Amino acid sequence: MYITVEKPKDLFKKCFDFTLADEVKAQGVYPFFHPIDENEGPVVSFGGRKLVMAGSNNYLGLTSNPKVKEASINAIKKYGTSCSGSRYMTGTVNLHLELERQLADFFEKESCLLFSTGYQTGQGIIPTLVQRGEYLVSDRDNHASLVAAAIMAQGAGAKLVRFNHNNMDDLERVLQNIPDNAPRLIVVDGVFSVSGEIVELPRLVELAKQYGARIVIDDAHAVGVIGKGGRGTASEFNLVDDVDLIMGTFSKTFGSLGGYVVGEEKVIDYIKHNASSLIFSASPTPASVAAVLVSLQIIRDQPELMTRLVENTDYVRQGLLKAGFRLMPSRTAIVTVLISDQMKTLLFWKKLFDAGVYVNAFIRPGVMPGHEALRTSFMATHEKEHLDKVITEFCTIGKELGVI
Numbered sequence: 434m435y436i437t438v439e440k441p442k443d444l445f446k447k448c449f450d451f452t453l454a455d456e457v458k459a460q461g462v463y464p465f466f467h468p469i470d471e472n473e474g475p476v477v478s479f480g481g482r483k484l485v486m487a488g489s490n491n492y493l494g495l496t497s498n499p500k501v502k503e504a505s506i507n508a509i510k511k512y513g514t515s516c517s518g519s520r521y522m523t524g525t526v527n528l529h530l531e532l533e534r535q536l537a538d539f540f541e542k543e544s545c546l547l548f549s550t551g552y553q554t555g556q557g558i559i560p561t562l563v564q565r566g567e568y569l570v571s572d573r574d575n576h577a578s579l580v581a582a583a584i585m586a587q588g589a590g591a592k593l594v595r596f597n598h599n600n601m602d603d604l605e606r607v608l609q610n611i612p613d614n615a616p617r618l619i620v621v622d623g624v625f626s627v628s629g630e631i632v633e634l635p636r637l638v639e640l641a642k643q644y645g646a647r648i649v650i651d652d653a654h655a656v657g658v659i660g661k662g663g664r665g666t667a668s669e670f671n672l673v674d675d676v677d678l679i680m681g682t683f684s685k686t687f688g689s690l691g692g693y694v695v696g697e698e699k700v701i702d703y704i705k706h707n708a709s710s711l712i713f714s715a716s717p718t719p720a721s722v723a724a725v726l727v728s729l730q731i732i733r734d735q736p737e738l739m740t741r742l743v744e745n746t747d748y749v750r751q752g753l754l755k756a757g758f759r760l761m762p763s764r765t766a767i768v769t770v771l772i773s774d775q776m777k778t779l780l781f782w783k784k785l786f787d788a789g790v791y792v793n794a795f796i797r798p799g800v801m802p803g804h805e806a807l808r809t810s811f812m813a814t815h816e817k818e819h820l821d822k823v824i825t826e827f828c829t830i831g832k833e834l835g836v837i
């Protein structure tokens with residue numbers, strides 16, 4: 434007797450069927466993966482053509498600061514190009530410990546732990562702290578890295594509950610529905626990465642106290658942008674002692690690469706000895722860490738950079754509002770222009786690119802249909818002529834495409 438076995442479907446079929454990128458490329462409006470051949474900060478070059486960079490997270494312009502660059506070069510000379518191991522094993526150098534000490538001091542927390550990226554930081558904190566039967570309470574618009582971390586925790590038995598974006602009444606409803614004695618952690622972006630909006634922290638802290646929840650804030654887009662001396666969201670609201678853990682990235686204001694979390698010593702120590710994304714991944718490179726050490730010093734010594742950043746962003750925000758664009762609510766360094774149509778967003782992006790302005794196009798799956806947008810962000814090092822160029826090109830193209 435013969436048994437006929439049905440051949441399994443090819444796992445890669447979804448890849449061969451994926452046509453979105455090719456379709457967009459065929460229309461000549463593909464906005465992703467364009468290689469920059471020279472980066473001077475506010476101005477970048479593509480194939481020799483100069484564009485105003487209006488979509489970088491290099492908020493204080495530190496990636497091209499001579500002192501920051503020099504620190505990286507010197508660190509390579511002393512420690513080599515990689516630590517070739519995880520922090521846990523052979524991959525810790527003095528610079529890691531020095532930066533951990535300085536960041537703990539900067540954020541006025543007991544202890545700090547570095548990770549190799551911000552993405553890995555969320556993955557290190559959340560599934561490590563929120564375990565089987567415990568609750569993770571997450572804003573629906575949290576950054577993708579926190580969503581991935583939440584799914585990891587959920588896969589290991591944690592309960593994931595989500596509340597409507599920045600809606601504290603909904604957060605309260607969610608907290609009320611958690612069994613009384615179940616441990617819980619609220620996780621939110623300090624500044625939301627798509628819109629630039631700031632979390633409603635004072636009410637969130639009240640609710641956390643009332644319902645016995647711990648809090649972690651992802652301050653990737655807040656540090657160096659808001660708070661006293663750029664200390665981020667908790668500092669902005671004078672609530673540093675009420676936020677249990679502050680995490681962030683070095684890939685934005687700090688002009689480098691890597692991530693960190695600060696908080697109570699015992700909690701940081703627990704994460705340090707249990708977080709998979711730390712233990713099983715190589716440590717941040719000496720060049721990256723050395724750059725952050727100098728950037729941190731610059732943030733402390735040059736508060737005028739933050740003032741410039743605020744002025745620059747406000748200038749563009751007011752210019753675009755006056756012209757009639759619809760902006761997402763933000764008073765940080767992110768100015769997101771709603772277009773609400775995929776093709777128009779791509780076409781707008783391409784026309785800006787051709788006119789010499791480089792921004793980010795947000796289309797699905799990054800945003801929901803109807804929420805397509807152009808996300809711009811600004812730097813302390815933009816000159817007025819750069820900002821005027823951004824406003825002028827937005828207005829010309831906006832009129833041409835019927836957006837304003």
Ligand code: PMP
Nearest residue numbers: 550551552576578626653682684
């Ligand atoms: N959190 C937020 C809110 C972010 O915006 C980002 C980067 N876009 C990350 C985490 C990830 O940081 P990194 O680039 O260091 O991986």
